[in-house]
Amino acid sequence: MCSSHLIRHQLIAGGVVVVYIVLFILFFAALSLSRNIAEQTEAAMDKLVILFGTEILNIIPGRVSTEVDARLSFDKDASIAKAKKYIKMYEEAGIDKERILIKLASTWEGIQAAKVLESEYGIHCNLTLLFAFAQAVACAEAGVTLISPLAEFYVVWPSSIDQYHQMTKSLSSCRYVANTGTKSYAPTEDPGVVSVTKIYNYYKKFGYKTVVMGASFRNTGEILALAGCDLMTIGPKLLEELENSTTPVDQMLSEKSAKKANLDKITLDESAFRWELNEDPMATEKLSDGIRKFAVDSRKLETLLKELILKKK
16 A cells, blocks of 8 residues: 655656656646636646546555545545545546545544545545544544554653653654653553554454554564554564564464453544543644645645646647
């Protein structure tokens, strides 16, 4: 499974890749009936996303995740419209919608957009930037196909505002330690592993069909501690380490053990969701930070394509 955000990021990092495909994009834009440069740029961006998704699906089995622009993360209706447009473009390219996951941020609006897409249009969704248990519960209740809880980004949040300001100077490290003196965690005690385990157990205990795909691991210990999870996204370096490892792999997560978990079922409406998310400073900050960073890449690609379209004219 591959994400369109990663593709977008790589396009920005290596402009040569854009040039490779840009002739087709410019041709597509030139054929646009719109004379508005903003609309032509949006059409070119959408076409670029679908082109790369299609090329990946020509190589791999399974599904590709195609991300809705992060700037729509708080606009339910616009997210639905963009997702439907992507699916239509894929189908026009000969790709069945069953092979596509529409990737949305786990805001309240993103989750509700996914609920509509899943229930009314049969469009599968992948909810990302998921850090809080409340987000996972809301996704399950919305009936989304898959969630991607990000194990690496869980933190022990600071207890004072001074510590917060000190830590926000290095947000990219994505991992902080409180005043407990704890410098590291055993894999099964890692906050990210604990959180993904809780989500997995909750889903299996109460019969939710949403797939849990653990993502963003820092080391093989975290991966092994989640052995048995529905799916995991693992980078090439860690895959190689696992392949060369002689460490026994024991199943840590299972539906049988999940049934015994000490968890109560909860239901969240919008106000309860927003309150629970607000009560989790790390999740609130990392959700917002992720959306901002995804939006930066979108704006960079948008600017690049706009400049190329204008030059073509």
